[in-house]
Every structure is written in structure tokens, then in C-alpha cells.
Amino acid sequence: MNTVLVTGGAGFIGSNLCDRLLGLSYRVICVDNFDDFYATDIKKRNLSNCITHNNFKLYTGDIRDAAFLDDVFTGNSIDIVIHLASKAGVRPSIANPQQYYDVNVNGTLSLLETMRNHRCTNLIFSSSSSVYGNNKKVPFSETDNVDFPISPYAASKKAAELLCHTYYHLHGFNIFCLRLFTVYGPRQRPDLAIHKFVRSISDNQIIPFYGDGSSERDYTHVFDICDGILSAISHLKGFEIFNLGGSQTTSLKNLVTLIEELLGKKAIIQHLPAQKGDVVKTYADISKSRQQLGYSPKFDMRQGLINYVDWLKSNDL
Numbered sequence: 570m571n572t573v574l575v576t577g578g579a580g581f582i583g584s585n586l587c588d589r590l591l592g593l594s595y596r597v598i599c600v601d602n603f604d605d606f607y608a609t610d611i612k613k614r615n616l617s618n619c620i621t622h623n624n625f626k627l628y629t630g631d632i633r634d635a636a637f638l639d640d641v642f643t644g645n646s647i648d649i650v651i652h653l654a655s656k657a658g659v660r661p662s663i664a665n666p667q668q669y670y671d672v673n674v675n676g677t678l679s680l681l682e683t684m685r686n687h688r689c690t691n692l693i694f695s696s697s698s699s700v701y702g703n704n705k706k707v708p709f710s711e712t713d714n715v716d717f718p719i720s721p722y723a724a725s726k727k728a729a730e731l732l733c734h735t736y737y738h739l740h741g742f743n744i745f746c747l748r749l750f751t752v753y754g755p756r757q758r759p760d761l762a763i764h765k766f767v768r769s770i771s772d773n774q775i776i777p778f779y780g781d782g783s784s785e786r787d788y789t790h791v792f793d794i795c796d797g798i799l800s801a802i803s804h805l806k807g808f809e810i811f812n813l814g815g816s817q818t819t820s821l822k823n824l825v826t827l828i829e830e831l832l833g834k835k836a837i838i839q840h841l842p843a844q845k846g847d848v849v850k851t852y853a854d855i856s857k858s859r860q861q862l863g864y865s866p867k868f869d870m871r872q873g874l875i876n877y878v879d880w881l882k883s884n885d886l
């Protein structure tokens with residue numbers, strides 16, 4: 570598995586992964602359409618380490634464009650695809666469900682078909698903890714029922730998992746679907762809570778605080794996610810679903826308190842009603858990933874936030 574195609578490689582998780590792969594001497598092909606969900610300049614900056622590397626190639630284009638993907642596969646002998654390109658974010662998917670479905674489902678189908686045409690049958694797909702919806706049983710296990718998504722984003726991720734299983738069954742693909750739990754760390758997307766909170770508390774700006782603060786998330790550091798993906802590459806066989814989480818939860822209230830402590834500043838909070846589509850709690854059971862992938866997250870919330878704040882400061886952000 571020497572040549573890896575990373576879709577969505579200019580994004581938050583993708584660019585961290587590209588850096589790691591290049592450091593391990595993989596040849597990396599990055600496909601990204603620099604979607605306008607957040608600033609293109611941020612994505613260009615994300616790739617600033619990769620772009621001059623001899624083992625790195627960037628293709629700017631859309632995964633829904635079959636002719637474009639065909640060119641990428643024709644020009645490169647690709648061993649494995651890490652599929653991270655998607656419309657991300659729960660709340661915006663409620664306003665724009667068709668676009669989310671189109672990129673996340675039809676885009677995944679277009680990728681699977683191109684892979685089939687080029688006899689590339691190794692895929693790691695980035696699914697999401699949101700497929701668990703408001704699952705009452707915690708921690709969430711890969712065997713739990715995920716038939717009750719509560720946002721178009723979650724439904725699109727579940728639909729893409731189903732397509733992955735279909736290609737495993739019909740065409741003998743090896744596919745791991747990794748359900749990622751709220752990822753944070755260097756290059757975090759600007760729409761995500763930790764980024765917004767750190768920035769706004771530092772700048773004495775108001776932070777929007779949805780609900781009563783009791784909602785909980787299993788936050789996962791992006792370096793741990795990259796470790797999990799790398800391990801998935803070396804274990805890829807058959808079809809499997811794995812949770813990649815930090816396996817500890819933090820309430821919204823405690824998250825703000827922790828950031829206040831680290832920055833030495835008080836938050837100015839604007840209380841707002843809980844948002845439709847937001848789940849009450851996420852919490853990963855990672856026993857299967859531990860056993861089969863050797864996955865073992867290293868960052869607890871405090872260490873992870875210290876790392877993130879240091880990164881923001883050292884990059885003047």
C-alpha cells in the first residue's frame with residue numbers, strides 16, 4: 570500500500586493525515602475541490618507542508634465529477650483510498666440537505682464506481698458518530714442500531730456506509746468505515762465549537778451557548794484519529810465498522826470552564842435554545858478498535874486543548 574489517495578486532503582483531518590503519510594514515506598495523491606464551506610485560504614495553508622514534497626500531488630476537482638476522478642486514477646497507480654471529502658457539519662445540513670446528500674452519497678458512489686473501473690478495491694471511509702442519533706445506550710458500540718439518524722448529515726453518512734457494504738459484497742472491496750467522534754486539534758474547522766470558543770474567549774467576544782450546557786461530546790484529538798486511520802490501513806481486509814473516539818465525554822459546560830482556565834479569561838456567554846439535529850450525548854465504545862486495530866487514544870481533553878491552544882498561538886491565529 571504505497572500510494573494513497575486522500576479525498577478531502579486539504580481539509581482539517583485530511584491535511585493532518587497527508588502530513589503523517591508523507592512522514593512515513595507514502596506517496597500521497599490529494600483530491601479536493603476547495604469547497605467554500607470555509608475559507609479556501611485556510612485549506613491552502615493546511616497544505617503548506619505537503620505542497621513542496623516530492624511524494625505529493627494535488628488534484629483540484631470534485632469527487633462527483635467521474636471524468637475528473639478517472640484522470641486521477643489513470644495517471645496514478647493507487648493502492649488505497651482514504652475518503653474524507655464531504656460536506657461536514659450537522660447544523661448546516663438541515664438548511665441544505667440536497668447538497669449534503671449529493672456530495673456525501675452521490676460523491677461516494679462516484680468514487681466507488683471509479684475505483685471499481687480501475688480495479689482499486691481498498692477503501693477507508695470517514696463516517697461519523699452522528700449515525701448513532703440519540704442512541705440511549707452508552708457508550709455507542711458498532712453493533713448498536715443506527716436506523717434513527719436525526720440530521721441529513723447523519724443520514725448521508727449512514728447511506729454512504731450502506732454503499733460501502735454493497736461494494737464489499739458485490740465487488741470484493743476491502744472497506745473499513747471509521748465512525749469519527751467530534752475531532753479537534755491543529756487546523757480544526759472554524760465552524761466547530763472548540764475553535765469558536767477558544768477564539769471568542771481569547772478576543773473577549775460573546776460565545777453562543779446552545780442548550781443548558783449538559784450536552785456531552787466524546788472529543789477526539791486529530792493526532793489520535795490519524796493514528797487510527799494509519800492502523801486501519803495496515804489492517805484493511807473485508808468489511809468492518811470501527812469507532813474512533815477519545816472514549817471519555819466532556820459536557821459543554823465543562824468544556825467552557827476548561828478553556829477559561831487554560832486561557833485565564835472568563836467567557837461571555839449568550840444562552841441560546843438547544844439546536845434541532847444536535848444529539849444529546851456521544852460516547853464511543855472503542856473496545857473493537859483497541860482489539861483489532863491496536864487503537865489507543867493518547868490525548869485527554871486537557872492535554873489536547875493545551876496542544877491546540879499552543880498550535881493557535883504558534884501560528885498567530
Ligand SMILES: NC(=O)c1ccc[n+]([C@@H]2O[C@H](COP(=O)([O-])OP(=O)(O)OC[C@H]3O[C@@H](n4cnc5c(N)ncnc54)[C@H](O)[C@@H]3O)[C@@H](O)[C@H]2O)c1
Pocket residue numbers: 576577578579580581582583600601602603604605606612630631632633652653654655656657658672676695696697698748749750751752753758
Ligand atoms: N471533524 C469532525 O469532528 C468529524 C467528525 C466525524 C466525521 N468527520 C468526517 O471526516 C471527514 C473530514 O472532516 P473535516 O472535519 O476534516 O472536514 P473539512 O471540511 O475540513 O474537510 C473536508 C474536505 O473535503 C473537501 N470537499 C468537500 N466536498 C468535496 C467534493 N465534492 N469534492 C472534493 N472535495 C470535497 C473540502 O474542500 C474539504 O477540504 C468528513 O468526511 C467528515 O464528515 C469529521
